[in-house]
Amino acid sequence: MFRTLIVSTAVAAWVASACTDQTQSLDPVPDAGVAADAGSPPTDAGFPDMGIVDVDSGVPPDLGPPDTGVEPQRRLVTYSFLGTTSVNNLVMAPFFDTSSSVGPASTRGTVRRQVRFDTPTRTPSLRLTNGAEVLLFVQGRPAPLFASIWVGQPANASFNPVQVTLLGLGATELQTGERLEEDPTSEQVIGDLRWRRFQGALEQDLLGNAFMFVQSSRGTVHLAGPEVTQLQTRGKFVPATRTLTLDAESRDRLLTTWKAWADAAQRQLTPVAPRLSRDAPLPFRAPPL
Amino acid sequence: AERAAPSISMVSTSAAVHRRSASLRQGQTPLWWRQAGVQCDFRFREPVGLANRGGGRGTDRVAWSDITTYRSIIIDGVLGVGQWREDARGATANLPEQVLIDQRTGVGGTFDGIVALTAPFLPANATPGVQVFPQVSPALTSTTQAQFVRCERDLGGECGNFFQLSLQDPNPPSRVPNARVAVLNGRDVSGNDYLSRTLRDRTTGQTRIFGAVPTYGAFGPVLRFPRILDEILGGSMQLQDTIFRSGSSDPNLDFTTGIGIPPDEVVYQRQSDALAGRDTLINAAASWLTGGN
Numbered sequence: 161m162f163r164t165l166i167v168s169t170a171v172a173a174w175v176a177s178a179c180t181d182q183t184q185s186l187d188p189v190p191d192a193g194v195a196a197d198a199g200s201p202p203t204d205a206g207f208p209d210m211g212i213v214d215v216d217s218g219v220p221p222d223l224g225p226p227d228t229g230v231e232p233q234r235r236l237v238t239y240s241f242l243g244t245t246s247v248n249n250l251v252m253a254p255f256f257d258t259s260s261s262v263g264p265a266s267t268r269g270t271v272r273r274q275v276r277f278d279t280p281t282r283t284p285s286l287r288l289t290n291g292a293e294v295l296l297f298v299q300g301r302p303a304p305l306f307a308s309i310w311v312g313q314p315a316n317a318s319f320n321p322v323q324v325t326l327l328g329l330g331a332t333e334l335q336t337g338e339r340l341e342e343d344p345t346s347e348q349v350i351g352d353l354r355w356r357r358f359q360g361a362l363e364q365d366l367l368g369n370a371f372m373f374v375q376s377s378r379g380t381v382h383l384a385g386p387e388v389t390q391l392q393t394r395g396k397f398v399p400a401t402r403t404l405t406l407d408a409e410s411r412d413r414l415l416t417t418w419k420a421w422a423d424a425a426q427r428q429l430t431p432v433a434p435r436l437s438r439d440a441p442l443p444f445r446a447p448p449l
Numbered sequence: 450a451e452r453a454a455p456s457i458s459m460v461s462t463s464a465a466v467h468r469r470s471a472s473l474r475q476g477q478t479p480l481w482w483r484q485a486g487v488q489c490d491f492r493f494r495e496p497v498g499l500a501n502r503g504g505g506r507g508t509d510r511v512a513w514s515d516i517t518t519y520r521s522i523i524i525d526g527v528l529g530v531g532q533w534r535e536d537a538r539g540a541t542a543n544l545p546e547q548v549l550i551d552q553r554t555g556v557g558g559t560f561d562g563i564v565a566l567t568a569p570f571l572p573a574n575a576t577p578g579v580q581v582f583p584q585v586s587p588a589l590t591s592t593t594q595a596q597f598v599r600c601e602r603d604l605g606g607e608c609g610n611f612f613q614l615s616l617q618d619p620n621p622p623s624r625v626p627n628a629r630v631a632v633l634n635g636r637d638v639s640g641n642d643y644l645s646r647t648l649r650d651r652t653t654g655q656t657r658i659f660g661a662v663p664t665y666g667a668f669g670p671v672l673r674f675p676r677i678l679d680e681i682l683g684g685s686m687q688l689q690d691t692i693f694r695s696g697s698s699d700p701n702l703d704f705t706t707g708i709g710i711p712p713d714e715v716v717y718q719r720q721s722d723a724l725a726g727r728d729t730l731i732n733a734a735a736s737w738l739t740g741g742n
Contacts, residue, residue, distance in 0.1 A: 241677070257675035257683060300609060301586050329609040331593070334600045367593060368583035368609020 243283035243385065250305070250388040251372065252297040256286040261297035265373060268292055274382075280310045280348055280355045281385030288381045294374050296386055300328055300366030304391040307340055307372065308359035312382035315354040321377045324358045326388065328370025338362040353382060361391065491553040491635030493718050494728040496521040503536030511536035519547035519738045522566075525554045527640040529562025537565040542622035544569055547738040550648075551633040551731070555641025555664070560614050562640055567647040568618035570654060572626040576617060577650065579643075580692045581669055582704075583610035589702060610689065616647055626653040631734035634660035634712060639667045639687065645710040650693060659716045659734050663709030 245254055252261035256273045264271050269292030275284045288294065298307075307326040313319050327337025338360045346357035372386055500514040511533055513522045522540045529537075550566065560579075571577065585593060600608035630648055637645060642664045648656045669689030676683040690704045714733060722729045 253675035255675060255677065261673070261675060299584060329596070329600050329611075331596060334604055334608075366609070367585060367596060368611055370609065 237277070239277065239282060243277075243279075243281040245281050245283060245385050246387055246389050248389050250299040250301060250390070251386045252299060252369075254386050255284045256296075256383070262286070263295050265293040265295045265375075269376070278351050278353075279312070279382070279384035280350065280357070283385050285312070285382045285384040288374070288376045288383065289379075291378055292376055292381075294383075296372040296374070298326065298328070298366075298370045298372055298388045300368050300370045301390045302365045303363045305362045305366065305388055306359070306391050307338065307362065307386075307388045308357055309340065309372065309374070309386040310355050310357050310384040312350075312353040312355040312384065313379065315349050315352055317379070319354065319356065320379045320381070322358070322381055323373075323375040325373045325375075326360065326362055326370065327373060328366045329368060331365035331367060333364065336362070336364045336366070355382075355384070492551065492728065493723055494726075494731065495523055496549060496551050496633075496728070496731045497523045501539065503532070503539065505532045505536050509533040511540050513540035515545070516549075516735075517739065518545060519549055519735070520545050521549045521551070523551045524566070525552070526556040527552075527558035527562025527566065527644055529559035529565060529640075533558075533562065534565060537562070538622045541566065541569040544623045544625045544628065546625055546627065547629045547631075548625070549631045549633070549731075549734050549738060550644075552637060552641050552644065553633050553635030553660070553730075555634070555637030555644070557639030557641060557667075559640060560643075563643045563647060564614075564616055564618050565621075566644055567616050569621040569624055570626060570628055570630055570648065570651055570656075571617060571624075572653055573619075573624060575626075575652065576615065576696045577647065578613055578615045578617075578694050578697070580613040580694065581611065581689055582692070583689050589704075591700070591702065594702065626651075628654045629738055630654065630656045631738050632656065632658045633730050633734055634658055634662075634664060634710075637709075638665040639671070642667050642709060643691075646693060646705075649710060650695070652695065657713045657734075657737055658710065659714050659730050659737075660712040661715060661717050663711040666705060666707045666709035668705060 242249075242254075256262050258271075258273050269288060269290035271292050271294055272287045273284060274287055277283070279285050286294065305326070309324055311322050311324070324340040325337050326340065327335065330336030340358035340360040343357045343359055346355075348355045370388075372388065374383060495512075496516070497512045497514045498516075501512060503511045503513075505511055505528075509526070509528045509532055511522065511524050513520060515521070520540075524537075528534075548570075580594070580597075582589060582594075582597070597608055597611040598613070601611065601613065630651075632645060632648055634641075634645060645658060645664050646668075649658065667687040668691035669687045671685045672688050673685045674683040690706050692701055692704060694701055714737075716730050716733045719729045722732070
């Protein structure tokens with residue numbers, strides 16, 4: 161607890177110091193033209209100045225006009241705790257906390273979490289490079305389920321193929337899934353990234369924990385705002401649903417990964433989460449459950 | 450050889466306080482309290498001399514000793530791996546018909562640890578097991594249960610985070626299915642919840658649990674919650690739950706979510722015994738083991 165308090169205090173101090181430097185409000189109060197210090201020393205009620213502080217060292221007061229046209233280096237933005245994502249999100253770690261419920265599905269490429277808010281959902285993102293693949297844990301629920309995730313790639317390059325699949329143990333089929341499709345109307349360019357939303361719906365119940373499986377092909381791919389929600393009205397969303405058949409390679413890879421995670425869960429009743437820094441690469445092993 | 454832990458003030462503290470402080474510690478490493486120099490526990494005295502201390506330290510210790518006619522075994526968690534596993538095999542070798550297991554600081558562990566201390570007390574032909582289920586919605590039915598089982602059988606891997614395990618070990622160091630087993634409980638969670646339950650559910654011999662309060666009732670792996678923004682920890686909870694089965698055809702579908710295993714005999718450490726240097730729970734268990742009712 162003591163250590164926690166120390167860290168919290170340090171973080172608070174750092175935040176405070178950071179916010180006081182070069183910060184500009186969205187609604188700046190113009191300089192009201194306060195009169196300059198006339199140079200007269202303040203009247204003192206009997207406590208002599210000990211010479212420690214020089215009251216007015218001759219630095220000219222701000223007499224200039226209000227700042228105009230200066231590009232602020234930081235801006236205040238409105239931030240919601242969940243960004244624009246759903247309160248009823250069934251994705252267990254939608255902000256990609258690497259200590260739980262997010263893991264690599266292969267040893268290809270690298271996976272890093274980024275705490276940035278210039279994403280379509282204003283939530284942290286996950287950056288995949290060189291063909292990395294990840295599994296995101298999702299709580300299963302009765303169908304219909306609607307799934308979506310934002311995929312970002314450099315705006316100055318072509319959009320490389322990405323496959324996103326929601327899958328798990330179905331109520332009637334052992335493996336059921338839905339491949340999410342790009343929504344062509346969703347494209348947004350934010351900063352130097354072009355974001356597209358992938359979405360789909362699943363009409364079979366998912367039992368227990370399911371997964372959202374993201375396969376990037378090449379280059380750098382950013383993920384943000386993964387969501388799975390239970391639809392109240394069947395057929396409300398348009399995407400046609402179907403049973404997904406994975407190719408043999410993808411199926412074997414998934415089963416290998418799932419088995420490693422299941423083994424870890426079976427062995428560890430009181431596991432210890434891996435200690436990762438915010439941007440540390442994910443360990444290439446099964447995180448404990 | 451025996452140390453007097455500063456337990457008198459602790460046993461007079463409310464169980465709620467113990468529960469709260471213990472739950473805060475679950476996210477820590479298994480040895481955190483030893484690393485932090487925290488040595489107090491619920492024991493006024495330990496039931497084991499220096500005869501067999503094993504090689505473990507902290508929560509991975511297993512120590513044992515033969516006292517008159519019974520074997521006395523002390524553990525904290527049921528770590529189940531490494532030195533703990535080796536020492537548990539030593540502690541359960543050549544078991545007599547009366548055994549005392551002191552797990553008053555039961556911090557949890559693994560299924561391997563549970564099996565190591567359960568199987569020696571089961572008949573060789575017994576096939577008890579557990580099915581551990583994730584959260585399911587709507588409530589579990591026999592149809593849903595069958596689908597989970599079919600998935601594990603056919604795919605052999607991850608099935609919605611469901612898994613089932615046997616509590617039997619075909620080759621334990623020794624086997625005493627008719628033994629009297631006295632279990633001393635204090636603050637027991639997770640793996641030690643399971644051990645209390647699996648020993649209580651034996652269909653042969655006798656098991657009697659001594660203590661002041663039930664175990665936690667945390668039957669399932671720990672699920673870690675994600676951190677939000679830069680939270681240091683996101684917390685954790687045991688959200689999965691377990692169905693205990695006497696065999697593969699057991700139709701039981703009942704969960705025991707959050708319901709701990711109560712003591713068969715409610716025993717508190719008495720101040721009068723403390724002044725006389727006696728551990729009330731050990732005395733009660735020893736009395737039962739050596740012929741009491």
